[in-house]
Amino acid sequence: xxxxxxxxxxxxxxxxxxxxxxxxxxxxxxHVDGQAGELIIAGHRLADLAASSFExxxxxxxxxxxxxxxxxxxxxxxxxxxxxxxxxxxQPLLPGLRGLSPVEALxxxxxxxxxxxxxxxxxxxxxxxxxxxxxxTRHAKGLAPVPPDASRGHSEDFxxxxxxxxxxxxxxxxxxTYLVTVSDHGLNASTFTARVIASTKAGMFSSVVGGLCALxxxxxxxxxxxxxxxxxxxxxxxxxxPWLEDSLARGERLMGFGHxxxxxxxxxxxxxxxxxxxxxxGSGRIAFAARVExEALxxxxxxxxxxxxxxxxxxxxxxxxxxxxxxRDSFTNVFAAGRMxxxxxxxxxxxxxxxxxxxxxxxxxxxxx
Numbered sequence: 001x002x003x004x005x006x007x008x009x010x011x012x013x014x015x016x017x018x019x020x021x022x023x024x025x026x027x028x029x030x031h032v033d034g035q036a037g038e039l040i041i042a043g044h045r046l047a048d049l050a051a052s053s054f055e056x057x058x059x060x061x062x063x064x065x066x067x068x069x070x071x072x073x074x075x076x077x078x079x080x081x082x083x084x085x086x087x088x089x090x091q092p093l094l095p096g097l098r099g100l101s102p103v104e105a106l107x108x109x110x111x112x113x114x115x116x117x118x119x120x121x122x123x124x125x126x127x128x129x130x131x132x133x134x135x136x137t138r139h140a141k142g143l144a145p146v147p148p149d150a151s152r153g154h155s156e157d158f159x160x161x162x163x164x165x166x167x168x169x170x171x172x173x174x175x176x177t178y179l180v181t182v183s184d185h186g187l188n189a190s191t192f193t194a195r196v197i198a199s200t201k202a203g204m205f206s207s208v209v210g211g212l213c214a215l216x217x218x219x220x221x222x223x224x225x226x227x228x229x230x231x232x233x234x235x236x237x238x239x240x241x242p243w244l245e246d247s248l249a250r251g252e253r254l255m256g257f258g259h260x261x262x263x264x265x266x267x268x269x270x271x272x273x274x275x276x277x278x279x280x281x282g283s284g285r286i287a288f289a290a291r292v293e294x295e296a297l298x299x300x301x302x303x304x305x306x307x308x309x310x311x312x313x314x315x316x317x318x319x320x321x322x323x324x325x326x327x328r329d330s331f332t333n334v335f336a337a338g339r340m341x342x343x344x345x346x347x348x349x350x351x352x353x354x355x356x357x358x359x360x361x362x363x364x365x366x367x368x369x
Contacts, residue, residue, distance in 0.1 A: 024357070025187055025195060029061055029345050032186035037264035041184055050271045054154050054179040055079065058341050061184060062122065065348035075123070080150030082127030083157065087148050089113065090132060094139055103216045103332045105136045107209060115203025122344035125208050129337040130154065134161035137330050155179060158337065163325055170279050171324040177275040178320050181268045182313070182335055184342030186261075190214040194343045198350040199357040211343045212336055224335070225328040227256040227318035231289055240295050248303055254296050256315030258307075265310040272316035279323050289319055 031040040039046040042060035049057060055072040062070065070078065093112055097105040109132045113124065135145035146161045155176040159167040184191070194211035198204075214220060234243045247254060259266050276286050293311055300309040321331055
């Protein structure tokens with residue numbers, strides 16, 4: 001083939017920066033419609049799943065992939081036992097966390113678990129993240145980790161391991177809603193990473209650790225904390241309008257608004273707003289945040305009328321996680337606790353296909369003579 005002919009072949013296929021609109025997998029796990037503002041998880045609209053437990057959503061995501069069917073009750077029991085197992089595996093590794101950020105510490109602990117793509121290891125992966133996240137948070141404060149209680153629900157035990165006390169039912173419900181809301185979201189960067197690794201048959205934990213590494217990036221999983229930084233910087237109700245106007249005049253992004261996929265309001269924001277509204281908040285923080293949201297949406301519509309900048313999942317994620325007791329530097333790890341449901345489902349689904357993911361690239365360099 002001549003140099004000219006080769007160049008023609010290389011340029012025949014148009015590029016898609018960021019793989020936008022490229023279909024790279026078929027899945028029954030979730031569907032994201034950015035134009036309609038709709039998220040479907042395992043055949044159910046997110047709004048219809050909002051009252052479900054995390055265990056019930058796991059049962060939906062893992063359906064058809066497990067060697068033996070497991071309903072929510074069986075998954076609750078299996079997760080309890082798996083939390084105890086991961087706690088025992090974690091204990092000798094805690095001294096090695098010194099100097100690591102929370103997400104780096106989680107990466108280290110997950111990497112210590114043995115690879116296997118069989119379904120019980122999906123249970124172990126989901127169980128591990130709350131155990132590790134709570135222990136990492138306590139370790140950073142010089143506190144001993146709290147052993148799991150296998151008799152409790154997943155979200156309830158997560159908060160108990162974090163705070164070493166019984167949490168109020170409204171906080172347990174809010175965390176459960178959050179984990180359900182972020183459980184899966186199409187072929188996002190971390191999920192795609194996990195599926196690519198799974199396609200090599202590397203194993204469950206190699207795959208989900210890869211997903212976590214992708215989630216670590218600030219363009220994917222690192223946005224909720226800065227929402228609280230923004231609220232702190234605004235400070236008072238009388239400062240809302242001048243602060244937002246000044247920020248927009250400087251060309252800065254308002255944290256918690258706009259999304260790569262959704263051209264309308266993120267449906268996850270509405271579900272989490274409902275979870276926040278159900279919390280008993282004596283500080284006025286949630287009411288203040290609602291006023292910031294309303295003013296921000298008004299200004300964005302006025303000053304950027306051609307750009308669809310609606311409230312996204314990070315805005316109310318920040319409020320939920322702060323209200324139930326998580327420090328800001330742990331937010332990415334809590335996100336991973338929910339998204340592990342989707343990662344494990346995608347790993348198991350990809351394993352069933354048996355096909356290596358191997359896309360082509362388009363060379364744009366200099367051709368040799």
